[in-house]
């Protein structure tokens with residue numbers, strides 16, 4: 001998880017103006033995140049008294065991070081009173097990941113996915129800093145807002161929150177699920193898992209879905225664990241109750257073997273974004289999944 005000061009719309013060096021701005025934020029509910037200790041305490045209504053302000057400015061100055069919700073600043077549909085909150089169901093199908101390693105045309109790709117009727121898209125960006133990511137995420141949010149397409153942000157909880165995405169996807173090396181849940185009580189949280197043990201745990205603690213993989217070898221994620229294959233995948237599907245999305249090296253050729261494992265969805269990057277015609281690839285994959293599901297009744 002990346003939580004950086006520059007992603008937060010308060011003054012980088014809080015002087016008087018910063019205090020004023022911070023005070024405004026503090027009147028909303030605020031979350032303070034201690035990056036050093038990975039301990040997140042959620043403070044409900046933060047009092048606007050001087051002592052609290054000073055304490056929190058000190059936290060900020062020590063390079064800890066302030067993570068703020070703005071139900072008032074940004075409008076009523078922010079935070080837990082969110083309208084049109086989207087929920088994940090079991091019939092996920094193609095989970096398209098728009099990855100900055102393959103495209104910078106995030107908005108165009110999101111539009112494609114929406115037009116084709118995909119249920120979920122994810123924005124994954126390992127190149128941009130958090131403020132750039134937030135800009136892109138807000139654009140994708142605007143596009144997906146009035147549609148049935150769920151919008152998930154990869155890794156960056158603060159970006160997911162500030163862009164008001166439908167959810168966030170976290171890996172085993174990112175923030176702990178329990179901490180993220182405190183910050184995003186009503187949003188979708190997906191968790192990457194690489195084996196049975198991690199899958200059972202993520203299932204138990206309340207992840208909304210599992211991203212299980214890599215199933216096959218993949219060049220898209222160089223630090224991915226060794227591939228687990230479809231047999232292990234099927235065992236994980238059987239042993240867990242939340243939706244399972246398979247990921248890693250999935251393409252049109254091996255798609256059916258993945259579906260045979262009983263997964264709820266397949267997450268794909270390179271087979272789509274590495275092709276000369278992403279739109280055509282998305283449609284082919286979607287059709288193949290539909291046909292498979294019809295065949296299975």
Ligand code: 3NM
Pocket residue numbers: 192193211212213214215217218219220221224225247248249250267268269270271
């Ligand atoms: N996560 P492609 S594998 C982003 O195993 C990601 O958790 C993985 O890309 C995991 O479809 C992966 O190109 C890369 O193989 C998926």
